[in-house]
Structures are given as structure tokens and as C-alpha cells.
């Protein structure tokens with residue numbers, strides 16, 4: 164189990180809706196009054212959560228994601244950031260050092276230098292920019308609200324404002340993406356030396372405009388072999404530029420691994436605030452009776468505001484997991500990381516004999532070169548990164 168916890172805040176508003184997106188987010192222009200009440204609801208939900216924050220303290224990371232948090236007025240977002248930081252700091256015991264990675268996600272179309280400075284002053288120290296591509300045709304097919312020039316200017320503005328820790332999100336397998344177009348995007352991104360790059364393969368989510376356009380043959384996306392070739396193109400370009408692939412889709416310069424991500428992969432504790440936000444924390448009972456709670460808020464933004472502002476919980480569901488299930492989740496999340504996961508250590512941490520069940524499964528896959536093993540430590544083999552789900556499905 165990791166020490167320390169996180170706060171995650173979901174902001175379900177964007178400048179416009181991307182063609183591939185099925186996240187809980189609505190274009191802000193259609194719901195401005197709702198956005199104001201949403202911020203009030205977040206503050207209201209935060210207040211009684213202080214008790215839980217104390218339980219998962221010290222808080223090691225805060226992440227405001229979405230959606231597009233920077234679609235909100237900069238002064239309002241900065242105020243929220245400052246309140247979250249105050250809550251996190253006050254939850255810590257007096258002698259805990261305050262060392263918090265504080266990330267805000269941003270769309271290049273929704274930031275300017277003044278707004279970035281406000282965020283920095285509020286304590287935000289990491290910016291995650293959704294660039295996705297620098298190819299004009301790919302950006303258009305993805306329905307992004309920005310062009311390539313805005314994306315590059317956003318990186319430069321973030322540095323000029325003083326952000327020393329910067330992530331860039333890229334998409335692998337965008338419509339029309341070729342090895343040459345991806346290399347072009349990577350060359351310009353790497354030249355600006357973001358500290359971290361996330362490169363996720365495009366998922367065609369059911370019901371999205373892009374999925375329908377692909378199904379009807381109007382738009383083509385790279386097939387599985389082409390996507391694999393694109394993925395390895397990205398891995399080669401980023402690793403040869405000094406980035407370490409510390410998880411299947413995440414690359415960092417030395418010391419710049421994302422603490423928020425690491426906490427998630429280590430099955431860490433987090434408080435989620437906002438519509439569709441999830442929380443994860445141990446029950447108050449200790450010893451063999453200890454269980455872990457996973458809870459989630461309603462994903463209906465209007466309902467979230469109504470519930471919170473009328474004094475009700477926005478929680479839409481929860482499950483309690485026993486130690487064995489927690490340990491399995493920990494193994495499954497850890498297998499995708501470069502460091503891998505030690506089954507014996509996880510078993511000891513949770514007080515279960517997880518290796519009895521999982522070692523034979525992982526040894527079987529190691530014979531097929533899909534898993535690498537050293538003693539009881541295992542990880543998905545680098546060459547099997549894109550088919551990891553086959554292995555993970557057997558670990559459930």
C-alpha cells in the first residue's frame with residue numbers, strides 16, 4: 164500500500180466536445196449558470212470530506228481533471244485550487260512536510276499567461292496539456308478546439324509563466340495518422356522538452372461521433388497493426404530523446420514520473436470530488452476485518468449540484484472490497500508499470516497469499532514472453548505492452 168493519499172476533482176465542462184470523447188463533459192457555452200453552481204457544489208462537498216482527508220493524509224497529490232478545468236474562469240479555478248490546497252495542508256499532522264504535486268489539466272485553446280500565473284500563485288505546480296497531435300487534419304478529425312500553433316504556444320506560455328513541470332497528452336492512432344505525421348508531431352514536442360508525455364491509443368467509444376463515422380466508412384483510423392507500428396514509433400522517439408517509459412503509455416524525464424498516476428497504479432487512497440468522481444480508501448476497521456471502499460458520485464452534472472446543494476450525498480454507488488480483491492487489483496495495475504509488482508510483497512502488505520493463485524498464471528505467460536519475471540516480481544514484457552489485457556484478464 165502506498166503512503167499518503169490524493170485528491171481528484173472532476174470538472175465536467177469543455178470549450179467544445181471532441182469527436183472521440185465519452186467522458187462526462189459538456190460544452191461550457193451551453194451551461195454557464197450550471198458551471199457557477201457546480202463550483203459552489205464542489206466547495207460544499209469538500210467541507211465534510213475533511214475527516215476522510217485526515218484519514219488518507221498526508222496528501223501527496225491533487226489533480227483537477229475533466230473535462231477541461233481551464234474552460235472555467237481562471238480566477239474561479241485558482242480560488243478552487245487554493246481551497247483544495249488549504250484543505251490538503253490542514254489535513255496533515257503538524258510535522259508532515261508539505262510536498263504536494265498539484266496538477267491541472269488544460270486545453271491549449273483555454274489558457275493564457277495571466278490565467279496560468281493565477282494558477283501558479285494558487286499553488287498549482289504541474290500543468291497537463293491536451294495537445295493530442297500537431298497535424299491539422301488529425302486535429303480536425305478529432306474535433307479538437309485548438310490548432311497546432313495554439314498547442315505549441317500553450318507549451319511556451321506555460322514555461323514562460325513559470326510551470327517547471329509540464330505534461331503533454333498525445334493520441335496514437337488518430338484518423339489519418341501515419342508514421343511520418345506522428346514523427347513530425349513528436350519532433351516538435353520533444354524539442355520543447357515537456358517533463359512528461361502521455362501517449363494513449365485512440366479508443367473508439369460506442370456512440371461517439373467518431374465511432375459512428377468510422378462505422379459508416381466516412382472516416383478511417385489505423386488498424387491494429389498500424390496502431391502498433393505508431394505506438395512503437397512513439398516509444399522509440401521518446402526513449403531516444405531521454406524519456407523513460409515507466410508505464411505502457413506514460414513517459415517521463417528522470418524524476419518527473421507523475422505522482423498522481425503512480426498513486427493510482429499502487430492502488431492508493433484518494434478522495435474524488437465532483438460529478439462522476441471516484442474515491443478509494445480503507446475502511447475504519449483495522450486488522451483482518453479491514454476492507455476497502457470504492458465509491459463513485461452521480462455522473463449527472465445537474466443532479467450532482469442538486470444533491471450537494473440540498474445537503475445530500477452525491478454518492479451514486481459504493482462497494483466494499485476484501486483484502487484479497489484489493490491485492491489482486493494492486494497486482495493488475497502494477498503489472499503495466501516498468502517497475503512491475505512483487506507478488507510476495509503485495510501478499511504481505513495485505514495479509515493474503517496472493518502468489519499461490521497468481522504465480523502459476525504469470526509463469527505461464529512468461530513462457531510465452533508476454534510477462535517478465537524475476538523471483539516473485541513480475542511485469543508485462545515491453546514487447547507485449549499493447550496486448551497486456553490478455554494477461555490481465557486472467558488475473559482477475
Ligand code: SF4
Pocket residue numbers: 176177178179180181184185186188229230231270293
Ligand atoms: S477536451 Fe477532453 S474531456 Fe473535453 S471533450 Fe475533448 S477529450 Fe473530452
